[in-house]
Amino acid sequence: MANKKISVIGAGAVGASVAQVLAIKDLGDIYIFDIVEDIAAGKALDIQEGAPHWGFNSKLKGFCTKDEKEYENMKGSDVIIVTAGLARKPGMSRDDLLIKNVGIMKDVGEKIKKYSPDSIIITVTNPADIMAYVIQKASGIDPSRIIGLGGSLDSTRFRTFLAEELDVAVQDVNAFVIGGHGDDMVPFIRYSNVSGIPISDLLSEEKIEEIVKRTRFGGGEIVNFYKTGSAFYAPSISITVMAESILKNQKRVIPCAAYLTGKHAEHYGISNMFIGVPIKICENGVEEIYDLKMNEGDKKLWENSVNSVKNNCKIADDFLAGKLN
Ligand code: APR
Numbered sequence: 068m069a070n071k072k073i074s075v076i077g078a079g080a081v082g083a084s085v086a087q088v089l090a091i092k093d094l095g096d097i098y099i100f101d102i103v104e105d106i107a108a109g110k111a112l113d114i115q116e117g118a119p120h121w122g123f124n125s126k127l128k129g130f131c132t133k134d135e136k137e138y139e140n141m142k143g144s145d146v147i148i149v150t151a152g153l154a155r156k157p158g159m160s161r162d163d164l165l166i167k168n169v170g171i172m173k174d175v176g177e178k179i180k181k182y183s184p185d186s187i188i189i190t191v192t193n194p195a196d197i198m199a200y201v202i203q204k205a206s207g208i209d210p211s212r213i214i215g216l217g218g219s220l221d222s223t224r225f226r227t228f229l230a231e232e233l234d235v236a237v238q239d240v241n242a243f244v245i246g247g248h249g250d251d252m253v254p255f256i257r258y259s260n261v262s263g264i265p266i267s268d269l270l271s272e273e274k275i276e277e278i279v280k281r282t283r284f285g286g287g288e289i290v291n292f293y294k295t296g297s298a299f300y301a302p303s304i305s306i307t308v309m310a311e312s313i314l315k316n317q318k319r320v321i322p323c324a325a326y327l328t329g330k331h332a333e334h335y336g337i338s339n340m341f342i343g344v345p346i347k348i349c350e351n352g353v354e355e356i357y358d359l360k361m362n363e364g365d366k367k368l369w370e371n372s373v374n375s376v377k378n379n380c381k382i383a384d385d386f387l388a389g390k391l392n
Contacts, residue, residue: 071095176205217248218322246372
């Protein structure tokens, strides 16, 4: 049977790192694309040369998209992972990247439409929920085939901090984060537990609040260490689990940015946009969206996050309509 085909757009810190994790897990052949000359080819070869030690069969190739035709190599991808664009520096929020990355996403979305419109797309470039929205508009792809990174990464940070505080195996910590992948994301405390024991039975309110705060600014904490860029190790495995669920039709349930319409839009108070909610991920993309029951406290936090996503989509729309510089 032929290997699956995965395209990674952007060969920077996140793109190269996710390409290596995909290869180590032997999930398919990996085609890397970057606008900067030779970088994608170099990263592909460097990762490929580790194959004898890692024992993977994935084949990696890199292409420079300065010549648009190179995007033809993306044709027939099972999954396309979009990481092209600017990353944060200290003092910047993900939203500060918005205007800079919208133009890049429009371009990438149009190339996906032209060269590989039947793929499932994972958007990683930040702010991820808004970039998913722009890619969908530019590509015209059925929104259920587009999934944004967010909760998958934020939840792995939340679980890590909880496990550290409780001194328990991280595998036993079930906790997740919904909402936009921004500073007002919503760690969902009431459904978070350690092997079924609610975290509110194990930790004081103050301690939980401290961990929630650290989770919200988890990306910024890493930016403050790196100074010249943002996180890529935890993102690369968080993206890989999403890709693996698509490639193997695993039906994993992971909070990610999904497009809400109909009854889900009504339930969550946001329509025709992407925002982080628990979804079932299968070979066709989003197979199911779960409508979480929220109490008044949850609703307040959720609405804040919804408003940020709505405002940012409006900014993206204005930019695309030429109303902003
Ligand atoms: N087409 C293809 N590649 C592009 C384009 C484009 N139009 N524009 C930029 N790139 C490439 C850059 O040349 C660079 O190699 O995207 C890569 C980005 O790499 P980094 O600067 O290292 O950024 P990285 O840390 O990988 O983050 C990328 O993912 O997590 C998010 O917030 C992060 O938005 C950022 C994105």
